[in-house]
Amino acid sequence: MPDYGALRELRKFVAPEFVFGVGARNLVGRYAVNFAINKALVVSDEGVEKAGWLDSVLHSLRDEGVQAEVFTSVHSNPRDFEVMDGADLYQKKNCQAVIAVGGGSPMDCAKGIAIVSSNMGNILNFEGVDEVANPGPPLICIPTTAGSSADVSQFAIINDIKRSVKIAIISKAVVPDAALIDPETTVTMDPYLTACTGLDALTHAIEAYVSNAQSPVTDLHAREAINLVWHNLLPAINHPDDLDVRCRMMLGSMDAGLAFSNASLGAVHAMAHSLGGFLDLPHGECNALLLEHVIDFNFDAAIERYVSIGRVMGLEVDVNDPEQSRKNLVQGIHEFRVAAGVDRTLGQIGVITSALDELSVKAFRDPCLVTNPKSTTVVDIKGIYTNAC
Numbered sequence: 001m002p003d004y005g006a007l008r009e010l011r012k013f014v015a016p017e018f019v020f021g022v023g024a025r026n027l028v029g030r031y032a033v034n035f036a037i038n039k040a041l042v043v044s045d046e047g048v049e050k051a052g053w054l055d056s057v058l059h060s061l062r063d064e065g066v067q068a069e070v071f072t073s074v075h076s077n078p079r080d081f082e083v084m085d086g087a088d089l090y091q092k093k094n095c096q097a098v099i100a101v102g103g104g105s106p107m108d109c110a111k112g113i114a115i116v117s118s119n120m121g122n123i124l125n126f127e128g129v130d131e132v133a134n135p136g137p138p139l140i141c142i143p144t145t146a147g148s149s150a151d152v153s154q155f156a157i158i159n160d161i162k163r164s165v166k167i168a169i170i171s172k173a174v175v176p177d178a179a180l181i182d183p184e185t186t187v188t189m190d191p192y193l194t195a196c197t198g199l200d201a202l203t204h205a206i207e208a209y210v211s212n213a214q215s216p217v218t219d220l221h222a223r224e225a226i227n228l229v230w231h232n233l234l235p236a237i238n239h240p241d242d243l244d245v246r247c248r249m250m251l252g253s254m255d256a257g258l259a260f261s262n263a264s265l266g267a268v269h270a271m272a273h274s275l276g277g278f279l280d281l282p283h284g285e286c287n288a289l290l291l292e293h294v295i296d297f298n299f300d301a302a303i304e305r306y307v308s309i310g311r312v313m314g315l316e317v318d319v320n321d322p323e324q325s326r327k328n329l330v331q332g333i334h335e336f337r338v339a340a341g342v343d344r345t346l347g348q349i350g351v352i353t354s355a356l357d358e359l360s361v362k363a364f365r366d367p368c369l370v371t372n373p374k375s376t377t378v379v380d381i382k383g384i385y386t387n388a389c
């Protein structure tokens with residue numbers, strides 16, 4: 001009998017309506033009409049615009065007679081003032097809905113714009129769990145990476161520039177009304193972006209699977225996500241135009257999103273958020289460089305779950321030999337990310353040891369740490385950062 005976890009405990013599962021498949025992005029015009037939208041704010045970024053995906057979405061809206069205002073002033077690790085600028089434009093142009101086309105940054109920014117538009121006040125006021133009083137206007141997300149899964153999650157992560165810290169907004173109000181998940185949009189990702197976003201998805205799945213808030217339903221998605229990402233990420237990097245492989249990666253990412261949105265995350269994300277807010281480092285790469293070190297630390301608190309992850313990956317693991325299993329899993333994940341081309345250390349991407357105290361305190365305060373399977377102190381976090389440097 002598989003380990004179903006604490007079945008008697010109450011667990012909620014939230015997911016948006018979604019359409020998955022090649023060409024899903026072209027349904028955006030029809031969805032906008034169904035939501036009775038005359039004018040939408042379309043949030044994207046320069047990279048996605050250059051790749052042509054923004055244009056194809058605008059085309060679909062135009063075909064259905066829906067007007068669009070475009071906002072592309074979004075950087076990676078989206079900043080609080082970018083959300084406020086987008087919300088200003090939304091108000092000035094009398095928009096009725098927000099449509100995001102892009103990776104995690106435009107989607108999180110769009111979520112922020114939506115809730116500011118219906119609740120007023122600064123985006124930073126909504127930090128925490130269930131702090132959004134009014135639902136936002138219709139929100140449609142079209143992801144262009146197989147990684148962040150903001151299109152199916154109840155998370156929005158925004159960079160508080162003054163405090164140099166990423167805040168988490170966790171609320172049903174940031175679950176999109178519709179996600180149009182089109183694997184074709186991922187073929188234009190370069191190999192490094194494919195690797196970093198894919199390793200982000202793998203981290204989502206692993207952290208959800210060992211989370212204190214897991215449930216049989218999140219387990220189902222987490223295990224399948226690990227299976228899909230593990231077996232398709234390297235083929236996606238080596239054969240970027242193979243649409244079948246891109247479809248499997250997108251499905252893995254979506255499964256990982258459904259898992260972590262409902263089971264939450266753990267120390268890897270708490271520590272990556274701290275790095276992203278303080279040093280503006282890329283989210284997926286931070287996760288990739290931390291994952292093996294957090295597993296090394298957490299392993300003894302969730303042996304059976306980590307062994308089961310190792311089995312899905314085809315690694316040599318056995319609950320009766322936890323020490324060797326821990327080593328094999330840590331080594332297997334290290335080799336996997338190096339094979340994906342993510343082969344540096346935190347030190348090599350700019351993390352200096354004198355920053356570790358502050359980074360550790362900020363990671364300790366991140367809400368993702370609450371569901372880490374092992375209770376973790378500031379000193380523990382500093383130790384993990386040190387190992388990853």
Ligand SMILES: [Fe+2]
Pocket residue numbers: 148200204269283287
């Ligand atoms: Fe993530």
